[in-house]
Amino acid sequence: MKMKIVADSSANLLSLPDIDFGVVPLHIIVGENDYIDDDKIDLTAMQENLSSYKGKTSTSSPSPHEWENAFGDADVVFCITITSSLSGTYNSAVIAKDIYEHNHTGRKVYVLDSLSTGPEIALFIEKIAELIKAGFAPDDIYKTLLEYKDKTHLYFSLASLNNFAKNGRISPVIAAGIGLLGVRVVGKASDEGTLLPLDKCRGEKRALKKLIDHLKECGYTDGKIIIAHNNNEAGALELKKLIENTFGIFNGTIQKTRALCSYYAEPGSLLIGFEASLCNHKPYKD
Numbered sequence: 001m002k003m004k005i006v007a008d009s010s011a012n013l014l015s016l017p018d019i020d021f022g023v024v025p026l027h028i029i030v031g032e033n034d035y036i037d038d039d040k041i042d043l044t045a046m047q048e049n050l051s052s053y054k055g056k057t058s059t060s061s062p063s064p065h066e067w068e069n070a071f072g073d074a075d076v077v078f079c080i081t082i083t084s085s086l087s088g089t090y091n092s093a094v095i096a097k098d099i100y101e102h103n104h105t106g107r108k109v110y111v112l113d114s115l116s117t118g119p120e121i122a123l124f125i126e127k128i129a130e131l132i133k134a135g136f137a138p139d140d141i142y143k144t145l146l147e148y149k150d151k152t153h154l155y156f157s158l159a160s161l162n163n164f165a166k167n168g169r170i171s172p173v174i175a176a177g178i179g180l181l182g183v184r185v186v187g188k189a190s191d192e193g194t195l196l197p198l199d200k201c202r203g204e205k206r207a208l209k210k211l212i213d214h215l216k217e218c219g220y221t222d223g224k225i226i227i228a229h230n231n232n233e234a235g236a237l238e239l240k241k242l243i244e245n246t247f248g249i250f251n252g253t254i255q256k257t258r259a260l261c262s263y264y265a266e267p268g269s270l271l272i273g274f275e276a277s278l279c280n281h282k283p284y285k286d
Contacts, residue, residue: 003132004074008062008089009037010082010260011121012228019129022070026082026089026260027060034060037259046259047231047267050163057166059263061088067096076138077109078128078145080121082260083193084113110142112149115193118261119226119273120154126224151223152275154189155214157207159232159268161185186210195264204268208239211272212246223275225252231267239270 004020007013015021025037028046030053035046050057071077079097084090090113097109114121127148131141184207187197198214201207225243229236236254244250252274257265265271 001075001138002073003076003078003138004072005078005080005125005128005132006067006070007080007121007125008082008093008260009258010089010117011080011125012118012255012258012261013122013125014039016125016129019132020072020074021125021129022072024062024066024070026062026087028259028263029058029060031055031057035259041259043259043262047262050166050263050266053166055166057163057263059087059167059260061092064092064096064099067093068100071096071100071109075107077107078141079109079111080114080124080128081111082117082121083115083189085115085193086117086195086264108138110138112142112145113193114149115191116152116154116189116273118154118257118265118271119228119255120152120189121273122226122228122255123152123224123273123275124149152273153218155211155272155274156185156187156189156195156265157201157204157211157235157270158185158187158265160266163263163266186214188214204235204238208235208242211239211270212242215243215246215272215274215276218274218276220274220276221247222249222251225250225272225274227252227254228257228261228265228271228273229254230257230262230265230269232270235268235270239272 006022009025028035030049079093081090081093093111097111182203184201185197186199186207190196199210227236240250
């Protein structure tokens with residue numbers, strides 16, 4: 001039985017070792033420019049254009065045909081998408097699932113709405129890969145993934161909200177106040193898959209401290225963690241150091257955001273996906 005994992009490009013991944021893996025790119029539309037979030041994109045040029053462009057910008061979901069092509073000839077596909085609250089990507093993947101299963105009798109596509117993005121999706125992908133390698137049956141992999149999803153979280157520190165304003169998601173007046181004098185928005189992916197602001201912090205040090213506070217509140221102790229950054233390696237390394245100092249371990253990796261995540265998490269921003277309370281650990285206390 002040939003199994004494959006397919007995700008959209010918001011996962012910030014291009015490949016996986018020893019696993020059949022496919023990526024379906026989203027698009028970032030800036031005026032007449034259509035930036036395809038694949039391995040050929042010039043991220044620097046895209047972000048410079050976004051910064052200087054004064055008009056409306058947007059993102060575009062992959063088509064069902066693009067998803068179906070990515071499924072290839074797999075007998076079983078595990079398909080993970082960006083939250084349906086921000087994108088039509090999930091709906092497009094469900095349409096592709098129905099077409100694929102209709103055209104290939106006996107094949108199966110499992111589609112998961114991550115209700116998240118970036119590093120939390122990467123955690124789901126790593127979990128699926130681990131279960132495939134361990135020889136789990138497809139239904140058991142999907143059931144385990146749903147249980148695992150209840151134990152993962154996404155938090156963020158955003159340095160700017162300009163692109164949210166340019167695509168009409170928030171007021172330009174609100175966006176203008178963020179980033180001014182180093183103000184950052186710290187928040188999380190809600191249970192409904194929306195971006196939920198929690199704190200406004202003056203300066204990155206205060207934002208990082210808030211992120212540590214939220215890790216404690218979630219019961220984080222030593223679970224896997226992925227930090228994704230947009231041109232802020234120093235901030236990612238400082239957060240890694242704070243996690244090590246606070247919890248005694250950094251059980252994870254640091255990655256760069258690709259185009260879709262870089263659109264919403266603008267330069268200087270951080271995204272953190274992590275596991276919490278996986279082994280009935282008690283919440284961290286000072």
